Amino acid sequence: MRERRKKLVGRVVSNKMDKTVVVKVERLQRHRLYGKVIKKSKKFKAHDAHNSCRVGDMVRIVESRPLSKEKRWVVEEIVERADRSE
Numbered sequence: 001m002r003e004r005r006k007k008l009v010g011r012v013v014s015n016k017m018d019k020t021v022v023v024k025v026e027r028l029q030r031h032r033l034y035g036k037v038i039k040k041s042k043k044f045k046a047h048d049a050h051n052s053c054r055v056g057d058m059v060r061i062v063e064s065r066p067l068s069k070e071k072r073w074v075v076e077e078i079v080e081r082a083d084r085s086e
Contacts, residue, residue, distance in 0.1 A: 046073040056082025
């Protein structure tokens with residue numbers, strides 16, 4: 001049977017909570033009338049069981065059952081690590 005859960009890729013913007021990260025997902029959308037491409041973004045709270053994500057990491061999140069009031073996503077994998085050469 002096919003996997004029905006949604007998957008999104010975004011960048012971690014906050015990891016200050018315990019076992020939770022805030023992921024900003026950006027998408028491009030064309031304006032209906034003018035045709036200009038607009039960048040839209042939305043933030044999702046995602047469960048990070050091992051507290052392994054850092055700010056700036058690119059992660060894949062997958063839809064899950066409600067884990068708290070606002071948390072409905074789980075970090076599936078870290079696609080790309082943030083550059084830490086500061």
